[in-house]
Amino acid sequence: MSSTLTSPYRVGEGVVHLTITVGDGQLGTSTVMLGTERIASGEAIDVDVGRGLEITGNVLVCTTAVTDILPETNHTSVTYDLTGGLQPRKFIQLEDIDPDGTIVYLAVFTFTQ
């Protein structure tokens, strides 16, 4: 079940920043929701989520649809980099999928103090 993850993220006073990278040379695109508001979407996610105090208690939902386009491999991966909190965190999700298959990765982060 490594294509779905949930994790708390401890914020401070700074601005929390999120980047999402689709790896293994595959093609993918993401959607980022803070609560029920969409704050970013597209192939490359590099977005300020908000100041720590303002987003405490909120939930960040990140989905990334990845499809296999390389004949060399069926590996797929998505990397989430969260910075601006008490500590930077990196989350990596890996899955081997069927040739020419498509997978949706889901990461749900809950901002805590």
Added chain:
Amino acid sequence: MFTVSCVKPPLSPARILLVVCLSLFSYQIAGAQQDGIPEFDKLRTPVAPGFVLMGIAPTSVARPGAPTDLAVAVLSRTDNLSAVPKNFALEVSPYWLFSHPELTLQQYKNPGLTESILHTASVSVATSSEAVSGAEDQTTSLGVGLRFSILRGKASGKADQYQSQVVDILQRLSDAVADSIAVAIARNPQLAADTEALDRRKREIQHAVQADPASSATLADAKQELIEALQHRQGLSVELAGAGLWDFKNGSYDRRDFVRWGVWLTPALNFENGSLVAVCRYVGDDLDPDDNLVDVGVSAILVSKKYAFSLEGVARAFVEGERDDQHRVAFTLDYEVGTIRWLTVTFGRDFDVEGENSLIALANLSFGFGGQRQLDASSLK
């Protein structure tokens, strides 16, 4: 020489007779030329040089995609590394055995020197055993080859166009899942920490979105175009390969002979509608140095909607001994003609060792009934 290919029924009896006669004539000529200089495409850097040097085309090749697959393939065929496998073929790309979360599609499309070598390096290993007639000895041959590209060129401009189409479809899928999950968590905040429940819901939504046959077909079509555009690279590419062949008497490591080795170099300049390709191959034979030879060739291809031209030349020189050099030149034209669709004509000159057939003209006339042209985009790769 005349050949007829890709015959699509129904054909009239007269046309069938013509096809059969021309095919038989083609077969006779082809048979007479089997000992001649190889065709240009057969000299290009091979995908699996380890197999080529052995002169085999194994029907069953293990192509592991993960370290565990590689371990299983090797251990099972070598009896846990205690024996040399008798008939075994393995082709593996070490880089792609492992996941690379840091590798983006953009980097894959435009690799540097190091990335190009890493992405394209592949190792081919094959063994073949045969009993020597009238003797108790059995010889096991082992071929090992390495292939890689130091330059790959860049993905064609069409790749970006097809990539946008695929991204649009994927974005709808990603948005649908994100919207649904976000709403569900808003209604039930406890769900934000329930990984299993979230995973189930995610899969349900993905399944529902992908159940639309029209959407699936559109994605599949766009992906296929993208994959082809990514593989059909343009600009300068340089492929390199090397391979060695050993013989082991009765499978004994101590009774081994280094038999043959070869190196290949294929630089190419690929365009949207054409290519200029050179090949250079050296094959050394340690048992019979008179067979040491160098092959050099050049090919130019130009493709349009209605026609395609190809001009190629190949020369062979024997490094030792007194055998004469050989060379061949050939010109091929593909032209779209009415119901026959593609008419292919090849003219050439094939100069053999003795020089007796130096004026033989090689003409290859192909009627492509319902078939594909011989020179198409794949010829450019």
